[in-house]
Amino acid sequence: MESEQFDLVVLGGGNAITVAIEAARAGQRVAVVEEGPLGGTCPNRGCIPTKLLIGYAERAQAVREAGRFHVDAHLEAIDGPALLRETFDATRQTDGKIASALPDSATLVRARGRFVGERTIEADGRRLQGTRVVVATGGRPRRTAPGAVPGLDDTPYWTSRDVFDLEDLPTSIVVVGGGYIGCELAHFFHGVGVETTLVHRSERLLPAEDEDVRAVFQTGFVARVPTLLDTNVVDVAYDGRTFDVTIEGPTARRTLRSAALLYAIGRVPNADAIGADIAGIATDARGFITVDDHLRTSAAGVYAMGDVTGGYQFTHSAAREATYLADALVRNAEGPLDLGPVPHAVFSEPEVAGVGATEADLAAGGVAFRAASVPYIAAAKGRAIKEAHGLCKFLVAPGTGEILGCHIVGRDASILLHEVIPVMRWRNRIDSLTDIIHIHPSLSEVVRNAARKAAALVDAPA
Secondary structure, three states: OOOEEEEEEEEOOOOOHHHHHHHHHOOOOEEEEOOOOOOOHHHHHOHHHHHHHHHHHHHHHHHHOHHHHOOOOOOOOOOHHHHHHHHHHHHOOHHHHHHHHOOOOOEEEOOOOEEEEOOEEEEOOEEEEEEEEEEOOOEEEOOOOOOOOOOHHHOOOEOHHHHOOOOOOOOEEEEEOOOHHHHHHHHHHHHOOOEEEEEOOOOOOOOOOOHHHHHHHHHHHHHHOOEEOOOEEEEEEEOOOOEEEEEEOOOOEEEEEEOEEEEOOOEEEOOOOOOHHHHOOOEOOOOOEOOOOOOEOOOOOEEEOHHHHOOOOOHHHHHHHHHHHHHHHHOOOOOOOOOOOOOEEEOOOOOEEEEEOOHHHHHHHOOOOEEEEEEHHHOHHHHHOOOOOOEEEEEEOOOOOOEEEEEEEOOOHHHHHHHOHHHHHHOOOOHHHHOOOOOOOOOHHHHHHHHHHHHOOOOOOO
């Protein structure tokens, strides 16, 4: 088979499509290989549709909790098919919009691609060879190992991917997994009236979060969503309509019956079926493609970005990586990738957001720090919205006041965190947050109050 020659071949049509578009506009011969809808996980089966769904849950939850504000409101019905249809009709337009942004000069191959040689990919009976190749094949939901849970392999259990094919809501669901995906989806299903139980093998939800923030989150979450911690699924049966999920917790074994079963136990990289070894692309023990600070793989002329590399597995970091590669491969920019402080958020109830190191990270690394936190209700606006499960925490370096980390749980945590990110990026001193006027009364005063408390500790003895 004769190879078609390109200046750039992009394997994966998620955020890396930016690199392809920029290169094609600059006159390079470009090919994009993607078997699924363009845009990748985020707009199709990830963050965007998930947050659209959570929007409905939040509105329903507000009605249920109106009594806290002495408002007599009743939730009579939720139109499940309508909210699912509205969400997915919107997200299904993504592919066409991105395809239309790809210059006509670019070649789009809608098929699964696999390396068959050095910088050479075979897809749909075609062989595409690039002077340079970008691998951005992303990740997929982790499934349980065959036989790990007796009976599970023979049932139609869901992963997060299956949620976005629903036409109606189940009457009940068991969600297995207490990471951010499990907590967000359990929050959605519970919020829209589905009888929901979350099962997690650990005693801690969101185990990667800072301990104090995680504890506040867990208190607020389990107060709303029935949650079984330190509990394992030991057997699953399915009769064609209903799941019987046998669980074993700290004190007893029992069976949960539900209409749906969702496993949200993490994600794995899509690097195992692309012939990486054939191309000389090294992967680590977890299967992620290894890259240097220029996103170069071990194979000459081959770059990798996004979730498949195992770094920050966020859409916003992947978008920055795509911009970096476009600058490097199209405009010949030099220098290593500099992401700066990379924030994250969990859009559950309560909301969580963080940037920088956690207290456990610093302690494990032997880094000196001072920790300070304040609850939302210490600010007037926090009391106005009655945010009982809200906290802002700073970790700062003694002597210098450098912000080492900031972690927030509570209403609009992802918004409040953005007051801290530019400070960490450009000046990174806690007094940068105490020296500016904050609107009163606003939730931003929660951040200001925590910063003041942290600033007072900068010169305090250990």
